[in-house]
Amino acid sequence: MAETKIKQEVEEIEEETYEKSERKLVIPGETIVSGDDYLPGDFTRKEGDNIIANRYGLSDVRGRVVKIIPVSGVFEPRRGNTVIGRVEDITFSGWIVDIGGPYGAFLPLAECPRFINRNNIDEFAGIGDVLNAKIWSVKKGSVDLTLKSRGLGKLEGGMIIKINSNKVPRVIGKEGSMINLIKDKTGTEITVGQNGFIWVRGELEGEKKAEETIKLIEREASSDGLTEKIENFLGVKK
């Protein structure tokens, strides 16, 4: 379920890339387009007739709406995101989880799918354990998580690779093609969080290869023929 959700988003982004002609890098304060038939979308504003960028990123004009696609920056938690995090602390009523980004996240005891003895919270997940969770709400200055969904829970063993959250769609690839390729070729289990935390488990060699591949994708995210490069890197025979 978690992965279908990400896949959907990937598809949306892939679909967008077909219109490459209108994209360019813009800096804050730069006028992207002018004329009164444009409307400001994400990270843009309208001043007079001009649509002006509010952040650094790729400008994208679709029809009348102008928006900016971020290429850098920390993870911005949104409701419904599937994330991977590491338990930072345990309180009397739940876990504090590091998911990157501007805030720590809280996983209440009640959002855990099985019964847990209040006096023995770390029986389920102790400090340093890795969880795959879903963001259930984002309030001013706090993020709440839940484990009550299919595919969520504790991830045993393995390791975490951190990448920029804006590059996550590239790692997954169209309909999960890229991630499946890496899983196949390295013989590892991989779970990708939308916060840019990637959990990998397998044989040592496989884990190492997977990490190198993911780091390569992060570096080359915006280059053409990425799939081909990765196939070459992993030694896929045609």
Next chain:
Amino acid sequence: MDEIRPMRAEVGIIPNADGSALFASGKTVAIAAVYGPKQLHPANKRKPDRGIIRCEYNMLPFSVSDRARPGPSRRSKEISLVTESALSAVTDLSRFPGSVIDVQIMILQADAGTRCAGVNAAAMALAHAGIVMREMVSSIAIGKIDDKIVVDITKEEEDWTEGEGSTDIPFSITSNNEVTHLQLDGYIQTKRFKEAIDAAKNACSKILEIQSRALKGEIVDENKGGKKK
């Protein structure tokens, strides 16, 4: 007299940081790294309605011929503070209440105008880190040497003592021509000050162009001419 020293600019020089940049003007070289927005500790410094910017300016010991003692000094605290206000005027801090954006500026080599080079580098690093900003900020030191208005003064010019002596006026100006930081060290007549403002606006638009080129993936070096990354 209205010439800026050859500039050098590049982004992404510190891969660990969320955003980073180098800005050099002549012999003055500044690097800046941005981390965040991230959770602010201690929690009592958090603002419930907005995030904060925390700037730290420092000169490296070898940046000047007399070893600069590392660590905060009266001067570096002052510069950290003015840089903070120069930058927070354009950034949208209300997006992440209770968070902090750490901006660290290091002067690798100093030949006057270090706070301006620092602001230029920090503005680029902030943009590079994907922080939501209304405008870019560019900064320049205007000087009055004897009775002449000089753009981007060097240490030698700053130490001028003949005639009317020297005046140092650092400006930070947004891409929208708003002034976010202004200091004045010395004496200047009102009429001459207006000249200085015009000179600063002119110079800042040139710096903005360099910053923009660097952010768009170029390694700008006016000594060599730009090359693609």
